[in-house]
Amino acid sequence: MRMVDVIAKKRDGGKLTTEEINFFIKGYTAGDVPDYQASSLAMAIYFQDMDDQERADLTMAMVESGDQIDLSDIDGIKVDKHSTGGVGDTTTLVLAPLVAALDIPVAKMSGRGLGHTGGTIDKLEAVEGFHVEISDEEFVRLVNEDKIAVIGQTGNLTPADKKLYALRDVTGTVNSIPLIASSIMSKKIAAGSDAIVLDVKKGAGAFMKTDEDAEQLAHAMVKIGNNVGRRTMAIISDMSQPLGYAIGNALEVKEAIETLKGEGPEDLNELVLTLGSQMVVLGGGAETLDEARGKLQEVIDNGKALEKFRTFLENQGGNGDVVDDVSLLPQAAYEIEVPAKQSGVVSRMVADEIGIASMLLGAGRATKEDTIDLAVGLMLRKKVGDKAEEGESLVTIYSNREDVEDVKEKIYANIEIAEQAEAPKLIHTIITE
Ligand code: URA
Numbered sequence: 412m413r414m415v416d417v418i419a420k421k422r423d424g425g426k427l428t429t430e431e432i433n434f435f436i437k438g439y440t441a442g443d444v445p446d447y448q449a450s451s452l453a454m455a456i457y458f459q460d461m462d463d464q465e466r467a468d469l470t471m472a473m474v475e476s477g478d479q480i481d482l483s484d485i486d487g488i489k490v491d492k493h494s495t496g497g498v499g500d501t502t503t504l505v506l507a508p509l510v511a512a513l514d515i516p517v518a519k520m521s522g523r524g525l526g527h528t529g530g531t532i533d534k535l536e537a538v539e540g541f542h543v544e545i546s547d548e549e550f551v552r553l554v555n556e557d558k559i560a561v562i563g564q565t566g567n568l569t570p571a572d573k574k575l576y577a578l579r580d581v582t583g584t585v586n587s588i589p590l591i592a593s594s595i596m597s598k599k600i601a602a603g604s605d606a607i608v609l610d611v612k613k614g615a616g617a618f619m620k621t622d623e624d625a626e627q628l629a630h631a632m633v634k635i636g637n638n639v640g641r642r643t644m645a646i647i648s649d650m651s652q653p654l655g656y657a658i659g660n661a662l663e664v665k666e667a668i669e670t671l672k673g674e675g676p677e678d679l680n681e682l683v684l685t686l687g688s689q690m691v692v693l694g695g696g697a698e699t700l701d702e703a704r705g706k707l708q709e710v711i712d713n714g715k716a717l718e719k720f721r722t723f724l725e726n727q728g729g730n731g732d733v734v735d736d737v738s739l740l741p742q743a744a745y746e747i748e749v750p751a752k753q754s755g756v757v758s759r760m761v762a763d764e765i766g767i768a769s770m771l772l773g774a775g776r777a778t779k780e781d782t783i784d785l786a787v788g789l790m791l792r793k794k795v796g797d798k799a800e801e802g803e804s805l806v807t808i809y810s811n812r813e814d815v816e817d818v819k820e821k822i823y824a825n826i827e828i829a830e831q832a833e834a835p836k837l838i839h840t841i842i843t844e
C-alpha cells in the first residue's frame with residue numbers, strides 16, 4: 412500500500428477502507444508516514460468528509476495507537492462524561508459524587524486547565540490535601556468501595572491523536588467534523604469507560620460557535636461511540652456566557668458544594684440533572700431519563716450526594732470538612748466589586764473573554780508551565796437577562812493583588828447592558844440515538 416494512493420483516493424471523494432485507515436495511522440504514529448502526507452490527507456478529509464464507517468475506523472485506529480485503560484476490575488457499567496470545554500464549568504465536581512451516590516461507578520480521568528477553560532484536577536486541589544497521585548490499584552479499589560475516584564492522565568493514550576491534532580493545528584485542518592469527532596472519541600474510548608455522556612458546548616466560550624456545527628459534532632460523536640460498542644448520548648448546552656456564578660478554583664468548589672446541597676445556581680443545577688440523568692440511564696440505574704432525574708433529586712434532598720463528596724475528598728487525602736465549612740478553602744486577600752455603569756438588563760457576557768479575565772488574576776494558565784492561584788477568580792452577580800441598576804455590582808473580583816484595573820477593563824469590555832434581553836436557552840438539544 413502506498414500513502415500517496417490513499418491521499419489521492421480521498422482527494423477524489425473515495426471511501427477509505429479499514430486497512431487504508433490503519434495503514435495511515437500506524438505509519439504516522441511510527442514516523443513512517445511524514446507530516447506532509449498526513450497533512451495532505453487531513454486536508455482531503457476536510458473537503459471530502461468521511462462516512463460513518465470511516466469515522467469509526469479512524470477513531471479505533473487512534474485508540475489502538477497507544478495504551479488503553481483497563482477498567483474491567485471495576486464492577487458495574489462505567490459511565491464517563493466529557494465536556495468540550497467551557498468557562499466556569501463546575502459540572503464534573505457536582506456530577507461525579509451525585510451519580511456515585513446512586514451506586515453508579517465513576518472512574519474519572521481528568522486534566523488540568525489551559526487558557527480560558529479550567530480543569531477538574533486544579534479545582535479539586537483547592538481542597539487542602541486532595542491529590543490525584545494514586546496507584547491504579549488504589550483507583551480501582553476506591554471505585555469498587557465508594558463508587559468514585561479521580562486520577563490524572565496516565566499512560567501513553569492515543570499518541571496518533573496527539574501528533575495529528577498538533578499537525579492539524581498548524582495546517583488549517585482543525586475544523587473538520589470527522590477529525591474533531593474521532594479525536595475526542597478516541598481519547599474517551601482509550602480511557603476505558605463502557606458508556607459516554609457528551610456535553611457539547613455552543614457559543615463564545617466554546618469550540619463550536621453555531622447551532623448547526625454543534626449539532627453536527629454531537630451527532631457525529633454519538634454515532635461513533637455507538638458504532639464501536641460504547642453506548643453514547645449527548646446534549647448541546649449554552650456556553651455563550653459562563654456557567655453558574657463562580658469562575659476560579661476554590662470559588663467553583665464552593666459552588667459545587669452549594670449545588671450538591673440543592674442551593675446552587677439554576678443553570679448549573681439544570682445542566683447537572685440533565686447530564687446526570689443520561690449517566691444514570693446508561694449506567695443501568697433507571698429505565699428513563701425522568702426516573703433518573705427523580706433519583707438524582709432524591710440524593711440531593713436527603714444529603715447523600717454531599718456525603719459522597721466528603722467521602723471522595725477524604726479518600727484522596729482531602730479535608731472533607733470543607734463540605735460543612737467552605738471558609739476552609741483558600742481565600743483571596745481582596746474582594747473588589749465591578750459596578751454597573753448604567754441601568755438596564757444584562758444582554759451579553761462573553762464567556763471566553765470573562766474566562767481570560769479570571770486567568771489574568773492567576774486562576775488559570777496561559778501556558779502549561781504556569782502555576783495557578785487557587786483562591787482567586789470571579790463571582791458573577793448578574794447573568795444575561797438579569798436587571799442591573801447603575802452602581803449595582805455585576806461581578807466581584809477575588810484577587811491577591813490590589814490593583815485589578817486590567818481585569819476590570821476586560822470585564823467591562825465583555826459585559827453589555829441593554830434595555831431588554833432574555834436569558835439564553837441552556838439546553839439546546841438532547842441526542843440519545
Ligand atoms: N478537541 C480535541 O480533542 N480534538 C479536536 O480535534 C478538537 C478539539
Ligand code: CA
Pocket residue numbers: 498499500501654655656657658663666679
Ligand atoms: Ca461555575
